[in-house]
Amino acid sequence: MPRRTGAVLAAAVLLALSGCESGGPDSSADRSRTDRPRADRAAPTGPLKRYYEQRLRWRDCGGTGFECATLTAPLDYAEPSAATDLKLAVSRKKATGPGERLGSLLVNPGGPGGSAIGYLQGYAGVGYPAPVRARYDMVAMDPRGVAASEPVECLTDREMDAFTRTDQTPDDPAEVDRLVAAHKSFAAGCERRSGAILGHVSTVEAARDMDLLRAVLGDDRLSYVGASYGTFLGATYADLFPGRVGRLVLDGALDPTRTAAQVNRDQTAGFQTAFTAFAQDCAGRDDCPLGGGGPARAAERLTAFFDRLDRAPVPTDDGGRKLGESLATTGVLAAMYDESSWAQLRSALGAAMRGDGTALLQLADLYYERQDGEYANLMYANPAVNCLDLPPAFRGPDEVRKALPAFRKASPAFGEGLAWSSLNCAYWPVPPTGAPRALRAKGAAPILVVGTTRDPATPYRWARALARQLDSGRLLTYDGDGHTAYGRGSDCVDTAINTYLLEGTPPPDAKRCT
Structure with missing residues (x-):
């Protein structure tokens, strides 16, 4: 599952309509400006020099x-070769004042595959605290392979609809074969439609792009807020360029020492933790479709419901589409990212259990960034990055079968x-270039590392691990639910992060907030 901020998921429809989809980097505009990089930004000599000395034309x-x-x-x-250069989309909103400008603040919402420009224009550029926006130029760059930056493409929208319906809990060898065939077809589509970019969307390369942007913007050091996968991107940057680290906030952290199988199993446990919190909250409400009896009983009822959908999908109001087990599971998992979605999930689950899958399907579509029958490239960029960054979790069905008891x-x-x-x-067509x-x-x-105790997508222990690994890591803990912590209602968390961004003073290590 992609690792994204709750803010991104909750605002997915808005983000799909913002950024480069309308008036983006390649659109015509009323005026343009040129920013000259200053000569003292440690630009390399040799073939990379021309990239570090380029000028951005703003529109x-x-x-x-x-x-x-x-x-x-x-x-x-x-x-490097001009014949194969990439064009990466960048957006900014300049510091509004009052107060002295602190430079650029780069933001990334995670994924991998989330549009940073969509996040900036739909949320961060208007929703970050006013004092932060007053003193920083708010900046975003869609990473290579993502959204408006040479996007990875894999399937047609119709093919993607079919892929999202694929049975992810095969009951017999024939269903296993169909699942394997679906993964192979997906990978082959990515290779056919994406070309050379597919082998060059690693996190290391994206981090190097960030340093290039830092220099071109005229900043001595990088200041950055990365959420979810964006923490791995930020930590990778810091490891590559420690002397160029400014104020880095890594919220909802990943542990880069974990293998892909460990990451997936840890995340599975994280979703169970979030579901337990949801079930406990649900049990005390009149509209709870899972009833009482505790979280274990709620999980049994949910699993039984999924089993019924596996046998007989229910209709929806969306053009003849039906809600089966795979899409229903995705819809439930989507709501685990943010506790503000729990009421919507109770209603959607109740309706689906009564035979109307429309609302739960909408939650799944929100997760997949499907709108009006069309998909953003999130679900294509996501495996493209992940499959380069780490060797595969499993090499075939036999390895999955061995791991099933631990996942269950x-x-x-x-x-x-x-x-x-x-x-x-x-079955990915490009071999991995990274390793744990x-x-x-x-x-x-x-470097400020932020962890949420009941985070479903990036378990809290990952934040603790990353803070220990980083030579200058400071851990800030949010004792709460949902994915990531900044801007989610905790004055304690927000004050600590804002003080760090504005004054450069991190909170004491191991500070805890509610």
Whole structure:
């Protein structure tokens, strides 16, 4: 499952309509400006020099105060060539004042595959605290392979509809074969439709693009807020360029030492933790479709409901589409990202159990970023990055079968499906370039790592692990529900992060907030 912020998921429809979909980096605009990079930004000599010395031409786009530009980056940093250069989409909203400008604040919402420009224009550029927006130029860049930056493509919309319906809990060898065939077809589609970019969307390469943007914007050091997968991107940057680290906030952290199988199993347990919290909250409400009896009984009822959908999908109001087990599971998991979605989930589950799957299907579509029958590229960029960054979790069905007991133990409700879905990188056409390893960023300025105790997508222990690994890591804990912590209602968390961003003073290590 992609790892995204609750804010991104809740605002997915808004984000799909913002950013480069309307008035983005390649649109015509009323005026343009050129920013000159200053000569003292440690630009490398040799073949990379021209990239670090380029000028961005800014154009109005995406709403009041937003500008867009295009950054040129090499496809392959080891062998840069103008013939294969990438065009990466960038957007910003300049500091509004009052107060001295602190430079650029780059934001990334995670994924991998989430549009940073959509996040900036739909949320961060208008929703971040006013004092932060007053003193920073708010900046976003869609990472390579994502959204408006040379997007990875894999399937037609109709083919993707079929893929999302694929049975992720096969009951017999024939169903296993169909699931394997679906993963193989997906991978082959990515290879056919995406070309050379498919081998160059790793997190290391995206982090190098961030340093290129830092220099072109004229900043000595990178200030950054990364959520979910964006924490891995930020930590990778810090490890590559520790001397260029400014104020880094890594919210909803990943542990870079975990293998793909461990990541998927940990995340499975995280979703079970979130479901337990949901079930406990649900049991005390009149509209709870899972009844009482505790979380274990609620999980049994949910699993029984999924089993019924596996045998007989229910109708929806969406053009003849039906809600089967796979889409229903996705809809439930989507609501686990943010406790503000729990009321919507209770209503959607109740309706689906009565035979109307429309609302639960809408939750799944929100997760998949499907709108009006069309998909954003999130679900294509996501495996493209993940399958480069780590060797596959499993190399075939036999390895999945061996792992099933551990996944079922991690989550009786979701374990089996999440284990089988971990096959996606087994058939990937490009070999991995990364491996699990600790990120130290030795000598970097203090880096703030934020973890939420009942985070479904990035379990809290990952934040603790990353804070320990980083040479200058400071851990800030949010004792709460949902995915990520910044801007989710905790004054304690927000004050600590804002103080760090505005004054450069991190909170004491191991500070805890509610």
